[in-house]
Amino acid sequence: MTVTTTQGGERVDIDMSQEIDVAIIGAGFAGLGMATQLARRGRESFVVLERADAVGGTWRDNVYPGIACDIPAHLYSFSFRPPADWASRYPSGHEIRDYLELTVAEEGLAEHILLNCELRQAAWDEAAARWMITAGNGDGPGRAFRARSLVLAVGRLSEAKIPDIEGLGQFPGQVVHTAAWHDDVAVDGARVGVVGTGASAVQLIPHLADAAEELVVFCRTAPYVVPREDRRYSADERAALLDPEVAGEVRHRLLTEADGAFRQRLGLHPEIDEIRARARNHLHEQVDDPELRDHLTPGYEIGCKRILLSDDFYPALQRPNVVFEPSALESITESKATARSGRTFDLDLLVMATGFESARPPAASRVVGRAGLHLAEHWSSGMTSYASTVVSGFPNMFVLDGPNAALGHNSAIYMIETQLDYVLGALEFMGGTDVRALEVSAEAEAAYTREIDERSASTVWLTGCDSWYVDPESGRLTLLWPGTAASFRERNGTFDPAPYLTILDSSEGER
Template identity: 50%
Template structure:
C-alpha cells in the first residue's frame, strides 16, 4: 500500500509527537508517524531499568501546551513519562496517525516529483512532501568492545534493554559504566538486594538531586490553579537557564561554585578518603554531563557495592578482569554504556540529492538552525546537530525546532516548486557560528576529555553552545534566506495547507 501525506514523521517519542502537535496547531492534518516500537514514547518506552527517571524537573519536562498537574515526584519516574506521552498522543489525535511496529527502511528524495519516498519494514510505502526525522539520540545502545564479552554465560544486556526476567536479589551483578543510567540503577539494585561490582572508567560530577514526592495538596493546587503550575514552570525554566553559566564554564565563578557544591556533596556522603578520591573527577566541571543523585554515593559507600576504578578489559566466562588486573566473579552483567549519539543510526537510510545523510555527516553532523541540511530538500531533523542541552530541558529545544519546521513549510507553500533547498553557504555559516560559540567552553578547550566532541572533526556536534533563549532567538530570526531561491516571510496563519487524503491510493 502507498500512502500520500504532506509530512512523514519518523519516530513517536517526544520529538515526533512534538512535531505532530506543531503541525496540528498550524492546521496541517496530513501526516503520519512511523514508529518501530509497540507504542509511542521513544526513550521512555524503551528504558525500563530499575530506578529510571528524568533528570529534568517533571513540570519542565513536558509540552508547553500540555501541562500535567499530577506528576508524582519532582523528577518523574520513566513509566510516568511514558504514560504522559501516550495520553497526549491519544487526546490530540496523534495516536490515530501513528503506525506502530513500522520501522523506516529507507527514504529517498525524488526530484522529479519533489517528494520523499519512504519504505517501511511492513512493505508499505509513504510518499510525502516533507520528511521529519524525529528518531532521537538515545535509540541505539552503545556496546563497548570488550575482549571475550560474547563468552559470558549468564544474563548479559544493555541497561536500555533491561531483562525483567532476571532475578537480582541475592545475585552478583556487574555494572559497566558510571553515567546517568548507572547512577540511577546502582542504588536500586542495592535496594533490591543485589551485590554490585561497578566498573568505573571515569567518575562523574554529581550534585544533589533534591528529590521528593509531590503531596496530594500540591497536586490538587496545580490542577485547580493553572497559573500556579505555570509559575512553577517559569521558575524551573529560569533556574535551568542560569545553570548554563556553570555547565559551560562561561562564568568561572559560577563553575567554581558548582564544582565546590559537587565536592561538598561527595564529602558529605562518602566518609572513606580513598573511596572519595576514586570518585573525584580529574577534569573540569561541565566537561562531561553533570549528574544528579542523592542515593548513588551512599550505595557505592555501602558493603553492597565494590567499586572498580578502571574499565572492564576482558571477560572469560563469569570472570571479569579490569584494566588494573583485578578479577571479579559475577552472575549477570549490565552494560550501562550509553548510546551511539554522535552517529545517527538512520543516516545511512536517508538519500538526498547527492548521497546519504551519513555521507554528508561523514566528518560530523552539520546543519542550519540545527534542523535543516543542505542537499536534503524538505527535510527536518529534530534533536540532531547541536540541538541537545546540558543545562535545561531538551523538550524546549524540540518545540522550537518544530515551530521552525512549520514556519518553513509555510514558506514552501508559497514557493513555485514546493521545495526548500538549504543554501550550503548558510549551513557553513551556521556551523562556523557554532564553532565560534563553543571555542571558549570546556567542551572544546584543553585540560579535559571532550565527551561532546565528534572525534572525526574535533567539533562540538551534539550540544547547543548557548541558552534556550539564544536558540529561540536564533531560530526566530531565520527569515528564509537560508534557502536557495528564498521566499519572503509572511505570517504562517495566512497560508493554506494543501489537502491530502490521509491514506490509500498511489499518487
C-alpha cells in the same frame, strides 16, 4: 500509478496516486510534539512511523529500576499541553511514558501512528520533489509512502552503545544494556557487574545493591554528582499546579534558573567554582573513606560531562556487598571479569550502562538526498546543519533533536518546541507560495557551522575533557547548543526563507 523500485535489495511497490504531506520518523517527545502541532493545524496530512510496538522513545525503552528524569517535570513537558499532575519535582520514567501516551489519546494521534514500522529508506525524488519512503519490520513486505516533507525525530538516545570488551560475546551469564532492561533480568542473589557510572548507572546502582549478592561497579571516569533534592508535591501543590497560569510561571522560573547555569559551562567565575564546590562537598559529606573518596574525585573540569543528580549513589557504593572498581572492564574469560587494574571478579550478570551512539545516528545511513548522497556521508566528519534543523542537499527535510540542538544544563523539550516552531514556519511558507521544495544553501550551513565552532571553542566541552557531546573523529561539539535555551530560541525559533534555495511549481529552475 504504481512504480516498482528496489530499496535495500528488496522490491517495493509505491502507490504514486496517494501521498502525504509530512512523514515523521519516531514517536518519542519530538515526533509526538510534531504530530500534535500538525493535528491541531489540520492543514497537512501526516503519518508517524515508529519501529517499536509502542510510543515513548527513550521513556518506552528505558524501564530499569530507578529510571527518572533529571529535569523538573514542569519544564520537561510540552508548554502547549494542559499541565500534567506530576507527583514530584522530578518525574519517574513511567510517569513520563504515561504523559506521552495521554498526549496520543487526547490529541487524536493514534490513527496517524504506524507501530512496528521501522524506516528502511527515505530517498529524495528530484523530479517529483517528494520523499520516497519505505518502512517495515522484519523480513515481511515493506510499506511505502510518498511525502512532501520528511521530519527525522529519531532522537539521540535510541541506539545502545556497547564497548568493545574482549570475550564479552562468550560470557555465559546475562548481558543487558540499561535501555533493554526487562522483567527476566535475574538480579536477586546474583553476582552483578555494572559497566559505567553515568546518568543511568547512578539511578540503577542503588536498586541493584539492594538485590544483588555482590555488586561490582566498573568506573572508567568518576562523575560529578550533586544532591538531587527531590520531593513529592503535597495535594494542595498538585492542585495549584494544574492551573495553566501557575504551571506556566513555574516553567518560566525553572527555565530561567537552569539557563543561569550556562555560565558554568563557559568556565566563568564564581559560577563554576560554586558548582564544583557543591559537588565536592556532596562527595565529602557522603563518603568518609579517603581512598574511596579519592577514586570518586573527577580529574576533569566540572560540566564537561553531564553533572549527575543523586542522593543515594554514594551511599550505595559503601554497602558491604558493593565493590567499587576504579578502572574499566577490559576482558571476560568465561564468568570471570578482568578490570584494567588487573583485578578479577566472578559474575553472573553484566549490566551495560554505557550510553548510546549519539554522535553518529544510525538512521542517517538510510536517508538519501540529492544526487544519491546519504546523510551519513554528509555527516562523515560530524553532524552539521543550519539552524540545528535543516541540512544542505536534503530538501524538505527537518531534523529534530539532532545537530547542536540539545543542552547539557536545561530542558530538551524547550529546544524541541523551538524547532517545532521553525518547522511549522517552513511549512507555512511552502503552503502560502508556489514553492515545491526548500533546501538550505551549502553556504548557509557552512556559516552556521563556523558560528557553532566559534561559540563552542571556550566552553568546558572543548577544554575540559572528552565526552559524548563531542564527535569522536572531528573533535567538534556536535550535540549541544553552545549557549542558553533562550539564545537558541532567539537564534533558531523563527523560519526565514533568505538562506534557502527554492524550487517553484511554475518552473524547473531555482532561485
